Amino acid sequence: MDRVTVPIPGRSYEVTIGAGVVEHAGSILPDLGRAAQAFVVVDGAVADPWLGRLTGALDARALHVVPLTVPSGEAAKTMDVYGTLLHQLASQEAHRDDIVVALGGGTVGDLAGFVASTYMRGLAVVQVPTTLIGQVDAAIGGKTAVNLPEGKNLVGTFHQPLAVLCDVGALASVPDRDFRSGLAEVAKYGLAMDPELLTLIEQDPAPVVAREPAALQALVTRCVRIKAAAVAADERDAAGRLFLNYGHTLGHALERLDAFAGRSHGEAVAIGMVFAARLAASKDLASEDVTKRTIRVLTALGLETDGPLPPAHDILTAFRMDKKFHGGVRFVLLRAVGDPTVVAGVTKEELRTVLHEMGAPA
Numbered sequence: 208m209d210r211v212t213v214p215i216p217g218r219s220y221e222v223t224i225g226a227g228v229v230e231h232a233g234s235i236l237p238d239l240g241r242a243a244q245a246f247v248v249v250d251g252a253v254a255d256p257w258l259g260r261l262t263g264a265l266d267a268r269a270l271h272v273v274p275l276t277v278p279s280g281e282a283a284k285t286m287d288v289y290g291t292l293l294h295q296l297a298s299q300e301a302h303r304d305d306i307v308v309a310l311g312g313g314t315v316g317d318l319a320g321f322v323a324s325t326y327m328r329g330l331a332v333v334q335v336p337t338t339l340i341g342q343v344d345a346a347i348g349g350k351t352a353v354n355l356p357e358g359k360n361l362v363g364t365f366h367q368p369l370a371v372l373c374d375v376g377a378l379a380s381v382p383d384r385d386f387r388s389g390l391a392e393v394a395k396y397g398l399a400m401d402p403e404l405l406t407l408i409e410q411d412p413a414p415v416v417a418r419e420p421a422a423l424q425a426l427v428t429r430c431v432r433i434k435a436a437a438v439a440a441d442e443r444d445a446a447g448r449l450f451l452n453y454g455h456t457l458g459h460a461l462e463r464l465d466a467f468a469g470r471s472h473g474e475a476v477a478i479g480m481v482f483a484a485r486l487a488a489s490k491d492l493a494s495e496d497v498t499k500r501t502i503r504v505l506t507a508l509g510l511e512t513d514g515p516l517p518p519a520h521d522i523l524t525a526f527r528m529d530k531k532f533h534g535g536v537r538f539v540l541l542r543a544v545g546d547p548t549v550v551a552g553v554t555k556e557e558l559r560t561v562l563h564e565m566g567a568p569a
Contacts, residue, residue, distance in 0.1 A: 245306050454539075461522075
């Protein structure tokens with residue numbers, strides 16, 4: 208197993224990556240204080256077999272496990288589901304010493320973390336992501352949220368987990384579409400933060416695409432190290448952590464305009480990265496080679512790089528609810544692979560031109 212520390216002052220925690228991590232959770236988890244109950248917020252689609260395995264491990268720590276099942280995907284990230292979980296915690300007499308455990312994909316982690324951060328003014332949360340997007344990105348860094356019809360992740364908190372357990376064995380049974388969605392976040396790391404990772408993916412994507420356990424463990428560990436360093440340097444998205452939003456400005460807008468029922472998060476971010484590369488080229492910030500390379504690597508990973516887009520007017524309106532908005536929409540763009548920057552002052556005309564080039568109607 209690999210272990211990566213997220214060194215946030217006063218709140219450091221470990222991310223453990225490997226096969227069999229869930230079964231060994233009892234020995235991996237740090238001191239849980241006076242916790243008597245573990246409220247496991249679980250995606251019903253992954254409950255079998257992972258809930259049973261996790262329950263056995265937590266039993267070994269003398270914890271009474273209470274499963275709380277939620278819908279799969281973005282359907283879990285609503286105020287209604289959030290409120291239901293709060294009522295369930297109260298009716299089950301959850302106390303401040305107890306813990307919340309998120310078992311499932313990134314959406315479950317976002318939801319469970321938000322519940323933990325607000326119930327009784329804060330319970331400890333343990334993240335146990337079972338999808339690639341959860342393991343390489345969503346479970347690390349303490350961002351929690353639910354969506355509103357007006358935008359993605361608009362209601363949430365920063366609430367760092369007590370620990371993160373990434374069992375790469377869970378990735379073997381992730382549906383192909385969800386696995387590819389996670390690969391978009393991997394590509395994001397390579398394009399924006401780690402050119403060597405991008406080169407490795409380009410040279411031989413087959414072991415990762417085939418989900419070879421050793422390749423997955425190495426990949427998840429590498430991505431976690433990137434995320435941990437970014438979070439430790441900028442926990443609250445004030446500076447460098449913003450670079451991890453590469454491709455997410457358009458990505459989040461597309462998710463919202465599809466009412467969170469169209470493209471998956473990773474699929475939307477893939478389109479968003481192509482848009483960002485084209486926008487950078489249109490402003491002479493980057494060469495066309497960055498766009499070509501972006502399309503090439505995403506295609507090799509099985510991700511679409513084009514497709515129908517909503518009207519440009521609707522996209523520009525959705526941009527205004529982006530969390531990077533500061534006197535206007537700001538975009539993470541690349542000057543070159545591995546050289547990101549935050550760009551403000553992009554005009555509506557510039558954005559419309561690129562969106563129209565990508566097929567968005569007026």
